[in-house]
Amino acid sequence: MVSSYASPSAGLPGQMDLHTGRATFTEAYALIPRGVMRDIVTSCLPHWRDTRLWVIARPMSGFAETFSQYIVEVSPGGGSERPEDNPGAEGVLFVVSGQMTVTIEGKTHLLEAGGYAFLPPGCAWSLVNKSTETVRFHWVRKRYEAVEGIATPAAFVSSDNDQPIRWMPDTNERWGTTRFVEPDDVRHDMHVNIVTLEPGAVIPFEETHVMEHGLYVLEGKAVYRLNRDWVEVEAGDFMWLRAFCPQACYAGPERFRYLLYKDVNRHAKLPF
Template sequence: MNEPSYFAPAGGLPPQTDLLTDRAIVTEAYTVIPRGVLRDIVTSKFPGWRGTRAWVLAKPIEGFATTFAQYVVEVAAGGGSDRPEPEAGVESVVFLLAGELRLVVDGVEHRMTPGGYAFLAPGADWSVHNDGAQAASFNWVRKPYEAVEGLAAPESFVVHERDVEPTPMPDTDGAWATTRFVDPDDLSHDMHVNIVTFEPGAVIPFAETHVMEHGLYVLEGKAVYRLNGDWVEVQEGDFMWLRAFCPQACYAGGPGRFRYLLYKDVNRQIKLT
């Protein structure tokens, strides 16, 4: 297996001599936020965090994607939060892109390195700090947990990508594989945050059209993605935000692997009332 690579934005500002050209797209079916627009002046700061800034990539918007929020968070040396989650009943996934973090979950300490993955259950008592000398960056996905009567909520866990064997998609000879951090048959989970990997030349050979909303943060490589009839070029550090039923497909032309962190809402009945 090739050594994984994880892109993290660094901010900054283009020079005044640059032309206003980029790949940002906002439609009723999808949004593409390219890495080139993740600059210093569009960061957010959150109460209860020290030495921290965040690029907010997705938030619930009526009529679009409504189930989740997603950020890239950059924590300076010495920064962090004793109480990162301000809302009751919210679950999270933290995926470390760069640097190191000390994560404490329900009294248990974990030292996270790039590729580290933490599922933080609703109601978990957790904190996160950067004790290192360099900035740390992570993807943070938040979702209100949808409880089901008679079904216990899932428990928190911390793993590393290298310890989870990717699952090849059927009939692809391993060219398309998914690193699943949660058992798809475990109905206690109402969201999945996985890593999808395409080898050069691999494709999604049909237009996926489904009820799940998506947040896709590109970790590595480049590809062309089919979004609601448009072919869009994407590369590491780009973010794609898809509402329910947005047709989607992919062609990973290479030269290297194409990999992204994928959020989707799962395992719950459709609410009608």
């Protein structure tokens, strides 16, 4: 399955454009629509060259606290030999356009659109864009929660194009998940998967759970339930959900897909 993935519009809107954006920040969720991911809100990182990024999630006390998520844009020749400055951080890279060369523990991989890499904490890795086109990718980061007697998972690379969609039971193959990690593999304390809903498919109940979420819409459009609101979303939008925010979905007239982060497989932190 070959897909085309959304990425930020960049640039700046015209001075005569109407101010009718959908950006929303509430006590339970945030919606960052594609139209606000412009040049003026990009940032840079230490030890990265010819690179800029949109920070679309970061830990915030009282909101979503477990992860950060960037959309990174690397120009030809750009990249980093020192990409991660936190030895306790694990990461996932997911390419939405272009191609990049990632070297992990001395082994080199070419990742194109749909390419996926898991990077455990303390992993030695580097990234360079050797192509003539700009590459864009998501970078999801989380502080790994080590558990005595449980091994840290190894690095691996994969691709959306190589993994099957695992359909939910009794949905006639209309709602499913592309999984890059098995759900019962307790070495992993986060999942970054892709959820697919075929045209008109639904998530037919209000999911309400402890996991935090980042949902970046890769394709299509839908009406998504966020806490008490039904919100129309489209390719390129990002939804950021704190723990226990109710959610449900009605997919639109085309296939609807999103990149999904959630924290899993660990005890809830106690204050004593």
